[in-house]
Amino acid sequence: MMATTRISRRTVLALLAGTGAATLVGCDPVRNTAPAVSLPDALLVELDDALGVLRGPDRLSIPRSVATADGSAIYATAPDGADTAFWRVDTATGHTSDRVRLPGRWLPQAVSANGALVALTSDAANAALGRPDGRDVTPVLVADVTGVRHQLELRGNFVPETFTGDQAGLFVLEWLPAAAPDRYRVRVVDLATKAPGPLTTRDKAAIPPGAEEEMRGDGRQAVLAPDRQTLYTLYTHQPGHQHTRDLVSGRPGNAHAFVHTLNLTERWAYCVDLPHPFGEASASGHAMAISPQGGRLFVSDVTSGTVAEISTEELTVRRTAIVAGGSGTGHAAADSESLFLGAGTVVRRMDLQQLRPAADWSVREPVTGLVLSPDGKRLYVGQTGAVSWHDPATGNELGRVAVPGLVAVRGLAGRG
Template sequence: MMAKTTISRRTVLTLLAGTGTAALIGCDPVRSRNSAPAVTLPDALLVGIDDGLGVLRGTDRLTIPHSIATADGLAIYATAPDGADTAFWRIDSTTGHTSTRVTLPGRWAPQAVSANGTKVALTSNEVNATKGRPDGRDVTPVLIADVTGVQHRLDLRGNFVPETFTEDLAGLFVLEWLPAKAPDRYRVRVVDLATKVPGPLYTRTKAPIPPGAEEEMRGDGRQAVLAPDRTILYTLYTHQPDHRHTRSLISGRPGSTVHAFVHTLNLTARWAYCIDLPHPFGEASANGHAMTISPDGGRLYVADVTSGNVAEISTEELTVRRTATLPKGIGTGHAVADRDRLFVGAGTVVRRMDLTRLGLAAEWPVREPVTGLVLSPDGNRLYVGQTDAVSWHDSATGTELGRAAVPGLAVVRGLAG
């Protein structure tokens, strides 16, 4: 429930300082005339800045309020007030080029983008699948739009939060919060965009989930990650008291005693399955957990920095294959992996694991608490978000190679384009 993604999510304009800085003032990008030298980043990065999104490219800094990025970072969809209505447009994160702005009737905020990056679900208030529970309400208005304008208007009876789209774009996955006026739990459903009616998902055997067997979750959605082939969305959930999976409800078996699992959502076949994580995952702070996926999509890694536990999940078997331990840490967890290595950051420490043996290979300190990890395309540089700055390091030795000031930096999200 998203690239994660995580996949985020963005409200106020932030102006970055420095030469070559670009910002969106209203709807038009402008560049700072500050003559102070700016640091050149080797790779373009997508970042969260306060409540907006930013693209850091070379010495340029582009900030975009009220926005959401595609899972691959190639595009950003932005909104801005336009009288009583909303201006809506798409920005190419590689070139900075924008689509023609279209007007959406009323005030809307972007909440979910399709895996292929062409459709956006917007709501009348800011909600998010991994940002806590929404306020109570009887009806949820949802707008489906693309660069040509409004495609669908939904007025869903109940309390819903858009999550992502089906691969064929005919359906919208949502979290339905129950009870609608005083929500304390939620279930995943899919809205048919032709009929505008929400319904249950399917089981892995492609049978509709029967009435009474839909999972209802009460915990925290921590992070969402989209598979490289864009067909599966993985969402990490923690703190699930007395949770019972659909498979247990159908079979009549008792509920599990686990406190964390990875919710696996197939965007093509519309089925969901939960991969249980072993003790003590889910018992400590949700923010201490982090998830990432291997470049080939074959392995998921979940780290709990508070307990030091790491789990490797086979995405083909949908089971935990191996576990390992790291030194315990504090703070918000972040993770990124390539074919052979897993990097885990929390507090002021980054640790590198060797995936052949799933063991600790190295660790190094950084100046301030970690706010995101991103590997360069060639894997030689590890970008580390910190307080108002991004540093980049030799991924083998940890040696700091450079550092750029980024005022208001909240998180380093990924590569831009």
């Protein structure tokens, strides 16, 4: 059984400790030359109130930042008088771009799929933190390493999510009602006109007034397709929810969980409903991973032990499987042959040909993330205060390094 674990955010940044550390906190790295355990691959991690990069023996800690989807760069900010200093960190080398000054105080929230543009807001609200405070106007700044590209004053309560493929639009979550939000819908802001509008349907038809989906549940996790053209977001706890296709047809809706598919190039959205019991248990027990080629998307609910495979071409659930259930926060990673699931102190490998369990093994501390190495020979397992790496076939631990303040392992770094 998978044991219970609870991940909490701390309010004070705990600087990465240990020998051989290089810590970057809004300034140039300071290095300690004492020996340290070296990771075989660079990892992007989440720390207490910061993003971090573990690269060889070096440790970078970067608060007030956001990473590109491929982990190749981190965009960081720091107060600069009444304004904001803004720069880019190359995660492969630790080198930084020249700092530019942005007028006013800003925090980075979303990066374009190609890693070139960043959307910043004046507060900490972002697409992963849930319901924002009420407000009637949302200032948004769009910038790159040269400075400000667009400045927006959106009438309403908006949170940036990602950019369109051509970088001419910004996808946002619009929270309704603006002053006391309890639901949200996905819209796209034309950066030339600065006006938000609806998406289109999967067949590229305009959505009639009143037929835009409004969601009340939890956005658990987002995964960008390998070709960077589609963003998949897992939503849970949606009782009585009606998709756009239901609102247009007049059919009743009752989806408790679904994968919101957002085409960044063609600007359409489509929801793939997940079967019962997805969405019935805690949102934190759900996890999602995509195959390296992008053709298969896997969703797991560790509470019920249910696993679903979605065809990203057909946008349908192709098959499901039931494995031993458990409790705790779910994590997932996949290669072309195996799906790895983690919760509590248990990691499970599933054979994708049969979609059935192939092996289970235990780790020392509750799992806080799963990441496969580029060559598939190592499975990195984030744990409480440490990262270990294992033989994916047997689960044998190949190495381990302490990472004080670790919240989650997010992915590979330096892969752009």
